[in-house]
Amino acid sequence: PPLLSYFSETLNGRYDLALLGALYYRDEDRHTGEDRTLYLGGILLDDVKKPERKYHAFGSMWGMLWNYETEGETNFTKFTILKGFYKHVNMNGKEYNSCLWF
DSSP: OOOGGGEEEEEEEEEEETTTSSSSEEETTTTTTTEEEEEEGGGEEEEETGGGGGEEEEEEGGTTOOOOOOOOHHHHHHHHEEETTTEEEEETTEEEEETTOO
């Protein structure tokens, strides 16, 4: 696998690939504050960070199996299972729950 892997780190961020990105992928840009990490192509774990409102989301199967999102500036959190089958949202101190996409 060393021939199919690439790892680099500079002052601006890092870019990593293991088995051409199928096993592990990370693209971090320290200048913009964006970061994306995938394990098994996003099937096992998909982790995304964006500077807008200090957004951070992680889940499995690209967020379709389960997903947890937070926004640091607005204190917004959302947890979903099966992309909406069950959803728990905490926004402005109020909690909302829904099941079966309602």
